[in-house]
Amino acid sequence: MRQEARDRPRIADVAREAGVSKTAVSFAFNSPERLSPDTATRIRDVATSMGYRPHPVARMLTQGRTRTLGILTPQALSVVFANPFFATFSQGVAAVAEEAGYALLFVSPVHGSLARAVNRATVDGFVAIGLAQDHPEVEQIRRAGLPIVMVDSAAPFPEHPAVDVDDEGGARLAAEHLLALGHRDFLVIGVEPPAPGAQADSGGVVGRRLEAYREALAAAGIDLPDDHVVVGPASVEGGSACLAGAWEDGRRPTAILAMSDAMAIGAINAARRLGLRVPADLSVVGFDDIELSRHIEPPLTTVHQPVRRKGEEACRLLLSAIARDDSSRPDHRRLETRLIVRGSSGPAPIGKEVAGGR
Amino acid sequence: MRQEARDRPRIADVAREAGVSKTAVSFAFNSPERLSPDTATRIRDVATSMGYRPHPVARMLTQGRTRTLGILTPQALSVVFANPFFATFSQGVAAVAEEAGYALLFVSPVHGSLARAVNRATVDGFVAIGLAQDHPEVEQIRRAGLPIVMVDSAAPFPEHPAVDVDDEGGARLAAEHLLALGHRDFLVIGVEPPAPGAQADSGGVVGRRLEAYREALAAAGIDLPDDHVVVGPASVEGGSACLAGAWEDGRRPTAILAMSDAMAIGAINAARRLGLRVPADLSVVGFDDIELSRHIEPPLTTVHQPVRRKGEEACRLLLSAIARDDSSRPDHRRLETRLIVRGSSGPAPIGKEVAGGR
DNA sequence: CCGGTTTAGCAAACCGGTTTAGTGGAAACG
DNA sequence: CGTTTCCACTAAACCGGTTTGCTAAACCGG
Numbered sequence: 224m225r226q227e228a229r230d231r232p233r234i235a236d237v238a239r240e241a242g243v244s245k246t247a248v249s250f251a252f253n254s255p256e257r258l259s260p261d262t263a264t265r266i267r268d269v270a271t272s273m274g275y276r277p278h279p280v281a282r283m284l285t286q287g288r289t290r291t292l293g294i295l296t297p298q299a300l301s302v303v304f305a306n307p308f309f310a311t312f313s314q315g316v317a318a319v320a321e322e323a324g325y326a327l328l329f330v331s332p333v334h335g336s337l338a339r340a341v342n343r344a345t346v347d348g349f350v351a352i353g354l355a356q357d358h359p360e361v362e363q364i365r366r367a368g369l370p371i372v373m374v375d376s377a378a379p380f381p382e383h384p385a386v387d388v389d390d391e392g393g394a395r396l397a398a399e400h401l402l403a404l405g406h407r408d409f410l411v412i413g414v415e416p417p418a419p420g421a422q423a424d425s426g427g428v429v430g431r432r433l434e435a436y437r438e439a440l441a442a443a444g445i446d447l448p449d450d451h452v453v454v455g456p457a458s459v460e461g462g463s464a465c466l467a468g469a470w471e472d473g474r475r476p477t478a479i480l481a482m483s484d485a486m487a488i489g490a491i492n493a494a495r496r497l498g499l500r501v502p503a504d505l506s507v508v509g510f511d512d513i514e515l516s517r518h519i520e521p522p523l524t525t526v527h528q529p530v531r532r533k534g535e536e537a538c539r540l541l542l543s544a545i546a547r548d549d550s551s552r553p554d555h556r557r558l559e560t561r562l563i564v565r566g567s568s569g570p571a572p573i574g575k576e577v578a579g580g581r
Numbered sequence: 582m583r584q585e586a587r588d589r590p591r592i593a594d595v596a597r598e599a600g601v602s603k604t605a606v607s608f609a610f611n612s613p614e615r616l617s618p619d620t621a622t623r624i625r626d627v628a629t630s631m632g633y634r635p636h637p638v639a640r641m642l643t644q645g646r647t648r649t650l651g652i653l654t655p656q657a658l659s660v661v662f663a664n665p666f667f668a669t670f671s672q673g674v675a676a677v678a679e680e681a682g683y684a685l686l687f688v689s690p691v692h693g694s695l696a697r698a699v700n701r702a703t704v705d706g707f708v709a710i711g712l713a714q715d716h717p718e719v720e721q722i723r724r725a726g727l728p729i730v731m732v733d734s735a736a737p738f739p740e741h742p743a744v745d746v747d748d749e750g751g752a753r754l755a756a757e758h759l760l761a762l763g764h765r766d767f768l769v770i771g772v773e774p775p776a777p778g779a780q781a782d783s784g785g786v787v788g789r790r791l792e793a794y795r796e797a798l799a800a801a802g803i804d805l806p807d808d809h810v811v812v813g814p815a816s817v818e819g820g821s822a823c824l825a826g827a828w829e830d831g832r833r834p835t836a837i838l839a840m841s842d843a844m845a846i847g848a849i850n851a852a853r854r855l856g857l858r859v860p861a862d863l864s865v866v867g868f869d870d871i872e873l874s875r876h877i878e879p880p881l882t883t884v885h886q887p888v889r890r891k892g893e894e895a896c897r898l899l900l901s902a903i904a905r906d907d908s909s910r911p912d913h914r915r916l917e918t919r920l921i922v923r924g925s926s927g928p929a930p931i932g933k934e935v936a937g938g939r
Numbered sequence: 940c941c942g943g944t945t946t947a948g949c950a951a952a953c954c955g956g957t958t959t960a961g962t963g964g965a966a967a968c969g
Numbered sequence: 970c971g972t973t974t975c976c977a978c979t980a981a982a983c984c985g986g987t988t989t990g991c992t993a994a995a996c997c998g999g
Contacts (some may be wrong), residue, residue: 231726233954233955233956234955234956234957235955235956243978243979244978244979244980245955245956245957245979245980246957246958246978246979246980247977247978247979248956249956249957249958250957250978253957257976257977257978258977258978259976259977259978262977262978274724274726276700276724276725277700277955277956278642278954278955278956279700279701279702279703280638280641280642280647280703280954280955280956281642281954281955281956281957281984282955282956282957283638283703283956283984284636284638284639284642284954284955284956284957284984284985284986285955285956285957285958285983285984286956286957286984287984289638289703290701291686291703299675299676299679300671300672300675300676300678300679300685301672301673301675301676301679304668304669304671304672304675305668305669305672307665307668309668310662310663310665310667310668311662311663313658313662314658314659314662314663315659317657317658317659317662317687317689318657318658318659320658321657321658321659321689321691324691324692326686326687326688326689326691326698326701326702327658327686327687328649328684328685328686328687329675329684329685329686329687330684331675331679331684333679333682333684334682340684342634342635342637343637343648343684344637344684345637345638345641345647345649345703366632366634367634368589368632459876488876492876515873515876518817518846518850518873518877519876519877519878520877520878591984591985591986592985592986592987593985593986601948601949602948602949602950603949603950603985603986603987604948604949604950604987604988605947605948605949606986607986607987607988608947608948608987611987615946615947615948616947616948617946617947617948620947620948635985635986636984636985636986638984638985638986639954639984639985639986639987640985640986640987641954641986642954642955642956642984642985642986642987643953643954643985643986643987643988644954644986644987645954
């Protein structure tokens with residue numbers, strides 16, 4: 224009994240006022256054909272004049288469904304919304320959800336516990352984004368018994384529908400593109416796990432991309448020593464720091480493979496500060512193809528992944544999992560990536576000595 | 582009775598299994614001190630072994646609160662998430678909400694009706710962003726009787742808390758900055774209403790900024806004819822189109838006042854295509870100060886508004902409105918804007934003839 | 940050993956709707 | 970005119986929890 228629910232009229236109040244039963248009021252809203260037309264309108268008139276609206280929670284309880292979809296993120300919303308990638312993904316989910324008349328609830332850890340948040344959540348199902356399968360609470364979440372679609376999870380459970388993209392293929396394309404341009408000296412800029420210890424987010428994604436870079440280079444007879452792989456936070460500043468740090472340590476790559484566009488852009492900025500011209504002295508290839516990438520100078524060569532479509536597909540899978548009574552075997556969908564060549568990559572410089580440096 | 586709730590055990594099942602009453606089970610979770618320690622643990626053990634979790638909807642119903650906050654947008658989520666501004670705002674709301682243990686429900690029109698969506702929404706209160714006070718359904722929404730904080734509404738209701746920014750001040754600063762640089766020939770690029778007819782979103786904001794531009798220019802004895810104000814969609818492409826179109830029509834401004842950074846960036850791109858150098862031939866000032874603006878070339882001079890803080894403040898006001906039993910007079914908060922001078926603005930060109938054009 | 944207080948747990952009422960199973964009366968039918 | 974069908978509406982059960990009010994047993998001091 225809290226007063227935030229003010230003194231809003233209940234269905235019984237409307238019934239009394241209109242001189243009918245609760246049932247009649249309910250019918251007036253939900254199945255007017257079971258009432259005589261004029262009683263129905265009269266009841267509705269009384270209801271509106273009293274400012275009545277059916278209590279949505281009570282409704283959910285009786286109907287057994289919420290018409291709400293949950294978006295589950297292992298990180299705090301305040302950090303996840305900083306990621307343009309996430310906004311685009313949400314766009315995709317929202318487009319399909321709205322079409323079907325569902326609202327969207329964003330569910331993030333409550334006091335550090337995702338399972339707690341999941342238990343509180345009044346939804347018909349979840350889209351889990353970047354939830355590693357070895358997340359400590361994932362078992363509890365699955366036991367909640369709600370349909371759940373896993374997006375970008377390292378090794379998704381076969382029993383749940385899943386969506387991801389061909390990270391390996393994209394990474395390979397990026398590496399091969401630079402190899403074809405004659406590059407032999409690479410620096411990989413990777414995304415570090417958000418929290419030390421917790422792998423969360425793109426844990427598996429990072430590993431898959433790195434592995435594919437390595438294989439493509441190996442196929443060309445090039446080894447990628449560990450000190451040619453640096454990681455930092457997935458931000459523009461993080462990318463700058465990665466290149467600056469590696470340069471400081473004596474790395475002199477002619478090409479950079481960045482695992483996120485934001486970091487690639489940071490690397491370009493850092494390169495400029497080091498007196499390097501992009502792409503004449505240094506080629507940079509990103510990953511994701513965020514909106515921003517086509518607007519910077521030079522426009523970023525990058526691996527496109529269909530982020531928005533990822534959201535759409537995930538939401539479709541979820542909706543059909545909710546609708547379906549028999550749980551036929553879940554759909555695992557892998558979307559394609561493709562290389563978009565823009566201005567930040569070019570032929571390897573001829574002389575070994577590049578401009579800039581000290 | 583839908584099977585999506587599977588055959589999850591109910592509280593009564595747990596009670597039977599543990600050989601106690603429903604009350605005892607409830608106590609075991611919510612007030613264990615009312616039970617002997619070992620019964621409490623025994624009940625909890627049985628519950629976990631059965632995979633029981635209290636039905637969140639039933640819980641909401643009895644407790645009379647949802648621990649969920651609604652973010653209300655008059656536009657579809659799929660379009661609103663395309664706006665980086667919105668993501669930043671959500672970040673602010675989320676930070677405060679998460680801290681207080683609230684989840685976030687995004688509420689957008691259901692089949693075109695915002696009021697319907699509001700009625701479905703199981704929340705303790707709303708943050709309404711860009712909801713014009715003359716929105717046709719706003720009256721119904723207010724009658725829902727839930728606390729509501731209005732953000733960026735043209736003329737907020739005095740009876741609801743509200744947050745906005747000093748648009749007039751910011752616009753004035755932008756105009757005065759360009760005037761001080763010697764500019765006399767202006768083009769204003771504005772945001773067009775998203776849907777024809779519906780003013781929605783930043784309806785009032787656009788008007789307030791335009792008025793302030795006008796006044797500042799008038800104070801310097803400069804008139805701004807209507808055909809020096811063009812509008813388009815609030816996107817990079819929209820900005821390009823605005824400048825390109827105006828140029829086509831014979832406008833030859835030396836300075837552009839854009840009402841959004843995205844449009845300003847578009848204008849810079851268009852200028853480059855017209856052979857104009859920024860800022861040598863054309864100065865551009867944006868509005869909002871989105872992340873992207875500092876990363877483009879040249880970095881954008883723009884009016885900063887504390888978007889994230891806007892979200893934080895709105896959420897704080899909402900939480901206190903929810904907590905407060907007596908409705909003391911609502912808080913109206915106006916946040917400051919400030920001009921950030923970067924590289925896209927410079928002295929007016931000396932000769933009247935500028936490069937490029939035909 | 941007795942009256943009073945605590946403790947542990949239960950039955951029933953309640954939250955605010957929807958849905959099922961009727962009910963009484965008028966109309967239709969034979 | 971008696972029976973059946975249909976119509977318009979209702980009382981009560983239900984959804985799955987929480988909370989109130991109560992009871993029986995254990996405990997306690999004198």
